[in-house]
Amino acid sequence: MSVDNEKLMAFADGELTGAERAEVEAALEHDEALRARLEAHHHMGARLSSAFDGALIEPVPQRLAEAAQTPRQAEVIDFATRHAAKWSVREWGAMAASVAFGLVVGVGVMQQPQPMLVTADSGLTAGGALTQALDSQLASDTAAAVRIGLSFRNQSGGFCRTFDLTAGGASGVACRSESGWSIPLISGSAGGGEVRTASAPAEILNAVDQMIAGDPMDAEAERAARDAGWR
């Protein structure tokens, strides 16, 4: 019982180092109840990120982008050098994506709760618990933060999977690439919460129809592809 709540929390958040960390790791090895408490921490972290990560993929309202572009008194001098041209929304988006990517990569501490959706230069990609689920979870597994739907091969032969985030109400399609799972489509308009049915929203299914080569994989093919690391 040497690991109190605050210490376990600090461990789960990647805040412990050296002897303290080793102590918790050792206790975890033989203490099943402690492992369950750690799992609860991770589960809570995943729920929190899936509930709020939508803000990262939604377009930023015009008024906010404008507020950030309007000169203020305190910086009048600096604005002598300012470009005359206004930025387009597309440029803002690209900037947001590249900087967000840098920030996410910077938080690479083990055990740190990771956002499930990450904006990269190449577009939206999976992170944290979503990557984990896409890598290893089967459609038949009990859904935790992520529920896996269909797995299929797209027309260029790559593996793709549909998923639901159980809190926060987003559904999407992820396709395996060299560097991880890219997300060509995500829909934030699904119901969300526990009462959702297992069926993906029509928008996602339509996209699958456009992308799929042949039939969706059955349970056996899904398991084999998972075991082979989606390669």
Next chain:
Amino acid sequence: MTSAAEQTRSDIVAMLPRLRRFARALTGSLADADDIVQIAVERALMRMDQYQQGTRLDSWLFSITRNAWIDEARSRTRRGKVFAPAEAGEQVGYGGEAEVHTKLEADDVWTAMRKLPEDQREAVALVCVEGLAYREAADALGIPIGTLTSRLARGRETLQVMLGGAR
């Protein structure tokens, strides 16, 4: 040719998605979140001379956003305006975007976060939602790290109780 202030402005624009996420966790309301992000951005630009190049811009902006929310909550109390977050079903029937918003705000996690005491909610939002290290979160809130960890622990325990093992 990019001046330091112009660079900071670009960085602020790039931070907008994360500021919105933090503000949503903090306010539990989509509309309030965007309002305080707007106030925070305007204040940040006014006070750009107070920002020290090379220090973490995100912590600085989170701190300004959190203060904007505290000010807003106080002024609402002064005006005697009842702060009533959207509850499930309250706005059903508008359809389209409004309905999606209501659903999101009625999500269990959003509801539970709104019920947390303010000091616990801001700790949870910075660490669990934004992924800040304890040191950075404590600095952004202007509190000692021990205070941060105890608020965080209490906040998480309360959330755990409210949300239970249900998924």
